Amino acid sequence: MQINVEGVSSSIQEKRIISDIYLQAKSGRFVGIVGPNGSGKSTLLKSIYRFHKPDCGVITLEDNDIYKLSAKTTSQKMAVVSQETNNLFDFSVREIVLMGRAPHKKMWATDTVDDERITVEALQKVGLIDYGERSITTLSGGEKQRVMVARALAQQAEVLILDEPTNHLDIHHQLQLMDLVKTLNITVIAALHDLNIASSYCDQIYVMNEGEIVTSGTPEEVLTESTLQEVFRVNTNIIKHPITGKIHITFLSDAMQPSNLDEREPLNV
Amino acid sequence: MSNLAAENKSEEKVIKLDVERDGHGDHTRRHADRFKILLFVLPFLLLISMTLSVMLGPVSIPALTVWKIALSHFPLLENLTTKDWSTAQSNIVWEIRFPRVLLGATVGAGLALVGAGIQALVRNSLADPYILGVSSGASVGATLVILFGAFSLFGEYALSLAAFLGALLSVILVFLLSQVGGRISTIRLLLAGIAISMILSAATNFIVISAPEGEGIRNAMFWMMGSLVGANWNSLPMAVIAVTITFIYLVSQSRALNLLMMGEETAATLGLNIDLFRKILIVITALLTGVLVAVSGAIGFVGLMIPHIVRLLIGSDHKKVLPISLLMGAIFMIWADVGARLVVAPEELPIGIVTALCGGPFFIWLLRKSSYSFGGNS
Numbered sequence: 001m002q003i004n005v006e007g008v009s010s011s012i013q014e015k016r017i018i019s020d021i022y023l024q025a026k027s028g029r030f031v032g033i034v035g036p037n038g039s040g041k042s043t044l045l046k047s048i049y050r051f052h053k054p055d056c057g058v059i060t061l062e063d064n065d066i067y068k069l070s071a072k073t074t075s076q077k078m079a080v081v082s083q084e085t086n087n088l089f090d091f092s093v094r095e096i097v098l099m100g101r102a103p104h105k106k107m108w109a110t111d112t113v114d115d116e117r118i119t120v121e122a123l124q125k126v127g128l129i130d131y132g133e134r135s136i137t138t139l140s141g142g143e144k145q146r147v148m149v150a151r152a153l154a155q156q157a158e159v160l161i162l163d164e165p166t167n168h169l170d171i172h173h174q175l176q177l178m179d180l181v182k183t184l185n186i187t188v189i190a191a192l193h194d195l196n197i198a199s200s201y202c203d204q205i206y207v208m209n210e211g212e213i214v215t216s217g218t219p220e221e222v223l224t225e226s227t228l229q230e231v232f233r234v235n236t237n238i239i240k241h242p243i244t245g246k247i248h249i250t251f252l253s254d255a256m257q258p259s260n261l262d263e264r265e266p267l268n269v
Numbered sequence: 270m271s272n273l274a275a276e277n278k279s280e281e282k283v284i285k286l287d288v289e290r291d292g293h294g295d296h297t298r299r300h301a302d303r304f305k306i307l308l309f310v311l312p313f314l315l316l317i318s319m320t321l322s323v324m325l326g327p328v329s330i331p332a333l334t335v336w337k338i339a340l341s342h343f344p345l346l347e348n349l350t351t352k353d354w355s356t357a358q359s360n361i362v363w364e365i366r367f368p369r370v371l372l373g374a375t376v377g378a379g380l381a382l383v384g385a386g387i388q389a390l391v392r393n394s395l396a397d398p399y400i401l402g403v404s405s406g407a408s409v410g411a412t413l414v415i416l417f418g419a420f421s422l423f424g425e426y427a428l429s430l431a432a433f434l435g436a437l438l439s440v441i442l443v444f445l446l447s448q449v450g451g452r453i454s455t456i457r458l459l460l461a462g463i464a465i466s467m468i469l470s471a472a473t474n475f476i477v478i479s480a481p482e483g484e485g486i487r488n489a490m491f492w493m494m495g496s497l498v499g500a501n502w503n504s505l506p507m508a509v510i511a512v513t514i515t516f517i518y519l520v521s522q523s524r525a526l527n528l529l530m531m532g533e534e535t536a537a538t539l540g541l542n543i544d545l546f547r548k549i550l551i552v553i554t555a556l557l558t559g560v561l562v563a564v565s566g567a568i569g570f571v572g573l574m575i576p577h578i579v580r581l582l583i584g585s586d587h588k589k590v591l592p593i594s595l596l597m598g599a600i601f602m603i604w605a606d607v608g609a610r611l612v613v614a615p616e617e618l619p620i621g622i623v624t625a626l627c628g629g630p631f632f633i634w635l636l637r638k639s640s641y642s643f644g645g646n647s
Contacts, residue, residue: 051537075540084534089585091527092297102528103540107521133297135584155539 001062001077001158001187002027003048008057010040010047017043018211021057023189025159025204030181030188032198035208036232041191042083042163044208048189049080049161061159075103078159079152081145083167093139093147094132097122100154122153125180127173141168149177153184162190166197199223200246207231220247300584304593307583311596318603319374323366325607327615330358338362369500370603372508373620376497376565377575377602379512381594383554383561384572385579386519389526389587390550391455397573401462401551403558404567405469406439407432408493411566412473415489416480428492429504429563436559439465444551453547494619495568497606504564511560515553516595522546523587530585568621570628571598571605577635601628 005023009016018040025031033041046052048059050066059066061077079100100122101115123129126146131139136147145168152160160181166174174194178201181188192198198205199219206216209231215222220240228236234251241248323335334354341352342363383398391400399405410431413419420427446461447453473493480486491498519526525546528536536543575598576590583589601624608623 046534049538051534070540071537071542072540075538078538080534080538082534082538084532089530090580091530091585092300094297095527095584095586096531099524099528099531099539102524105524135296138296 003159003187003189004058004060005044005048006058006060008044008047008054008059010043010052010054012043012052016055016211018047018208021213023206023213023216025187025189027187028185029203030201031190032202032205033189033191033208034193034195034198034205035214039208040211041208043211045082045161045163045189045191049078049082050074072103075155075157077157078161079155079157080161081148081152081163081165082161083163091136092132093123093128093134093136093150094119096136096147097132097150097154100151103155103157118154118156119150122150125153126150127176142170142173145169146173146177149180157186159187159189160184162188164191164193166192166194195223195228195249199249200244223247223249297584300582300589304583304589307593307596311593311600315374315596315600315603318600319370322370322373322603322607323362326361326366326610328358328361330362334358335362339367364501368502368505369497369606372500372505372564373497373602373606374599375505375508375512376561376568377571377598377600377605378595379508379515379557379561379598380568380572380602381575381579381598382512382516382519382591383558384574384598385576385587385590385594386515386526386550386554387572388576389529390547390554391459392530392532393455393459394577395573396459397569398554398558398561399466399567399569399572400459401443401555401558402439402465402469403436403555404562405466405473406435406437407559407562407567408435408473409469409476410435411492412476412480412489415492416476416485425503428499432563432566433559435469436555436562439469440551440555440559444548444555452544453551458551491619492566495566495621495624496609496617496619497565498617499564508560508564511557512595515557516591518553520588520591522550523591526587527585566619566621568602568624570621570624570632571602574628574632575601577632581635581638 003023003025005021008021009019011017021044023031023033023044033044035041043052047054048066050069050071053067061069061074066074097119098111098115101111101118120129120132123132126149128143128146128150131143131147136144139147145165149165162181165177165181169177174197178197181190182201190202192202202219204216205219205222207214207222207227214231215227223238225236225238228234228238228249234253235257237250237252239248239250240246320332320335324330324332338354338359339362341359380398384396387396387398387400388394390396410433411428414428414431420431423430443458443461443465444453446465447458449457477486477489480489525536525541528539528541529543529546531539533543575594579590579593579597583593602620605620605623605627608627609618609620612618612623
């Protein structure tokens with residue numbers, strides 16, 4: 001399922017947050033959005049997942065204007081893992097993942113055997129199969145995050161929107177989650193902070209800065225030393241990694257500059 | 270290297286087992302078991318409470334007589350029993366105590382229901398049925414009737430009607446104030462409710478102090494603290510219908526209520542039209558609260574407390590929370606009314622005093638219990 005964003009601008013309380021955004025996620029592609037804090041990644045995603053109506057521009061899901069579809073129809077096609085993680089009330093993990101089936105439910109419908117099976121499978125995929133009967137309030141931040149991913153999986157949508165999905169996760173679970181998402185073979189749009197993860201998994205990357213798309217393309221095209229210097233204000237060294245074949249970014253902070261390293265006193269052993 | 274991995278794995282297993290032993294694992298299974306037990310036990314408890322409540326009073330009446338008299342009023346069942354009671358007993362049971370017990374149960378059930386719905390609506394565990402200014406609006410209307418005889422045109426319905434109109438007016442105001450660009454903002458809804466409540470309470474107080482006579486003030490106070498004194502067969506149907514409709518609607522939307530509790534964005538991305546649903550929810554809960562306040566005054570604490578107790582016992586799934594709240598609210602209110610009638614007999618206490626005095630300490634105990642988070646971050 002293909003998503004097109006055409007000329008979208010959005011404001012929050014009269015303040016323009018993103019302007020004139022064009023973005024395309026082809027069917028089955030993994031599209032990453034990277035950019036510094038406050039660059040408008042979340043706002044763009046909110047516009048795409050139909051929560052924050054843009055001032056102008058059109059967002060289409062397989063040629064249908066998303067704001068002309070109902071919330072229900074959209075939710076059958078598009079699953080979202082947002083940054084909203086305040087689970088205040090006492091639901092079990094299983095109950096929360098089951099909520100992912102809500103888009104496919106009529107008003108009086110009860111949960112079927114199929115729903116239960118899909119829920120179990122989703123929990124299995126995120127490695128939380130033993131957590132079904134636990135209360136969400138007893139879980140750690142990373143575990144909660146994986147529950148939200150499981151719920152999105154249970155939606156069985158053809159598009160997945162992820163807003164910084166690897167937040168709260170340790171490195172093992174970051175990679176596990178990204179591997180999982182990659183194997184789903186559905187259209188994915190993800191805002192990512194970790195540029196090395198972005199370069200490893202994305203087919204295409206959009207770089208945002210101050211509410212605009214600065215550049216877009218494959219990781220090799222986009223993640224260059226000059227772009228990162230300009231957008232993130234960091235010095236980097238970028239290589240093609242000998243094992244993965246993906247580009248790999250090493251950040252050179254002031255303390256890590258070769259000249260500074262040289263000046264340091266050698267350690268007395 | 271592989272040894273180390275194996276060791277780690279077995280360690281992980283041990284930790285997991287410990288967690289299960291701690292009770293995290295069967296936490297929610299306990300919830301499910303409790304739900305089944307409560308769903309089975311509470312209806313009986315309700316029936317027993319109702320019987321006992323009708324039996325108890327200045328004149329005590331045996332349980333058998335209570336139900337014989339009740340049955341004799343059903344068209345098809347009247348011949349099943351022989352008439353072995355006095356007219357006085359019949360009057361006390363059928364004309365005074367039964368309507369009162371039924372009204373108490375209905376009001377308790379309704380308030381608990383609205384409490385659960387409103388707490389999901391505003392995602393705030395402090396919310397109760399009166400948070401949108403319903404009770405203070407109703408009080409303005411009621412005190413005007415009690416103290417100045419307003420609406421005398423409507424005879425015995427004047428009080429209920431004035432209270433209902435007052436409630437409606439305040440909710441409409443709160444509703445309008447909480448909209449931002451066609452959307453309901455939760456925090457504005459709460460704050461507008463508080464502001465309107467303050468203004469209308471001031472108006473009520475002004476009406477009370479400018480009242481001409483002392484007796485009326487006492488009556489007005491009594492009404493404001495809630496009372497089932499006015500119960501009769503005429504006041505029942507409206508309340509029962511309102512509670513029934515609200516219950517059916519809320520249960521049909523229990524999935525949506527669950528989603529609402531997960532947060533706006535989550536609810537919206539899981540297919541809920543939150544703006545519309547919230548508006549319907551406000552209207553339907555406000556109407557029910559208005560009806561309840563009109564027949565019994567503003568009885569506090571039930572709508573706040575019962576949903577919390579229910580969630581503590583069986584978890585937050587509304588499919589379960591709503592029916593159990595309904596039953597618990599009814600039972601609690603019946604006993605609160607028994608207390609109100611008997612503690613200082615032959616005088617009567619306003620029932621709101623009883624609900625607060627019984628409910629308060631229990632609620633404090635709940636607060637001290639660390640395993641319940643009240644919907645806050647633990």
